[in-house]
Amino acid sequence: MSTEEEKFRLLFVDDEADILDSLRRSFRRDYEVFTANSGTQGIELLKSEQFDLIISDQRMPDVMGDAVLKFAMEHQPKAIRILLTGYSDMESLVRCVNEAGLYKYITKPWEPENLRLTVMRALESLSLERKLDTASRQLKQAYLDAVTMLSVACEGKDEDTGFHVRRVQHYTEALALELGVPAQEAEHMGVMSILHDIGKLYIPDSILKKPAKLDDEEFKIMRRHPEFGVRILGDNPFYEMAREIAACHHENVDGSGYPKGLAGEQIPLSARIAKAADVFDALTSKRPYKEPWSIEQALAMMDEQSGRQFDGVVVQGLHRLHANGTILRIMQEYHAHEVPQAGVPVFAA
Ligand SMILES: [Fe+2]
Known part of the structure; x- marks a missing residue:
């Protein structure tokens, strides 16, 4: 997302069509929503589109969620990564936290409202981080300009x-x-x-x-x-x-x-x-x-x-x-x- 008028771009990756549907419905009003019905498709989308937040299911038949999120970390490191996982997947969860820089994991079944709040807070902090980035870039440029002006005045x-x-x-x-x-x-x-x-x-x-x-x-x-x-x-x-x-x-x-x-x-x-x-x-x-x-x-x-x-x-x-x-x-x-x-x-x- 480059300006405030633009909507945040979300990617949901899950092999269950029902879940994708309900996610799409609950988020599409406020965000630009993309969905992938397999890990492979998720990775393909990550190659061609930029996202602000990615939510992936862990258990998928082709590529597992932790691999999708690891790919996301390597290719879109600033995007927020969230894993949907069952309690039985603790091993992959630990791996994912370590290797894919997970923002958060959400255990199934989840409360839709909780998920909405989690996404909202994550994007708020992303937005704040971007504002800080911009401010510090502007500040750096301003001091560089000031130093240059001073020395050009002298030169x-x-x-x-x-x-x-x-x-x-x-x-x-x-x-x-x-x-x-x-x-x-x-x-x-x-x-x-x-x-x-x-x-x-x-x-x-x-x-x-x-x-x-x-x-x-x-x-x-x-x-x-x-x-x-x-x-x-x-x-x-x-x-x-x-x-x-x-x-x-x-x-x-x-x-x-x-x-x-x-x-x-x-x-x-x-x-x-x-x-x-x-x-x-x-x-x-x-x-x-x-x-x-x-x-x-x-x-x-x-x-x-x-x-x-x-x-x-x-x-x-x-x-x-x-x-x-x-x-x-x-x-x-x-x-x-x-x-x-x-x-x-x-x-x-
Ligand atoms: Fe000199």
Whole structure:
């Protein structure tokens, strides 16, 4: 069921025509009811239709109810599964509870009103679960949008599309995955990498947009953007990874970077990854003042800096992402070769 106006879709599986009839009659007013008169037919329907709730009799001549519900669990895991069973079928009941993720079993003979209530409650909880799912998806999207808006507002000083941060996000996530970071953490790392240059908000435009080489004093200020970033990101534990990326994305593994001159594994993995993603994107992007480098050219430069600016393991990961087409896919999806409209070159700091 995709919207509230739609009726929930129920599937009843039973080899007794009378039972199917009475089930159909008592539910069809409120729900869209499908019936199958054998386990085999039930499985066929599960292959072609989506259901919200499935009720199956246990004892059927061809395929037993627990097998039908197990199939349902594997193919439509979100649907609620209920087994109709006699007291004598305890063994299959236990199997079904364990293997088919049963919501409930109902022993025969059942009270029609009880069955109606059971179905109603199950669908209410399903509906609630879906609303929660939607709400948490919307919330996640909202925070992603907020983070992106903030960083685009900041990047907007030198590039007015959101694509740069999006590419860095996706390169970071893909690299993290490639290096064995668990999926959820890799996704989080990607989102947090969006904020790596947020500290540039504190850098005056006269420096950020200066169309000439920065003098020593200006460089000094520019190089404070990691520190400013950490300050802006506050102390919410949720942004811990964003802070470490902001703080360390200009550190080099050989210790020659800034602000602290950290080396090797003193630099958090998230920052080593986001740095490589950021530089790789800068090299391969088209800017008003430069043509994009080819992926090979960018990787060759990064190879050369492997063990100096960059963690060699991370650069190797980039090579693999190139070999399997991930990089190209991200580039195409997030318009790597479009020229941003804001046209002021900025000096990498
Ligand atoms: Fe930076």
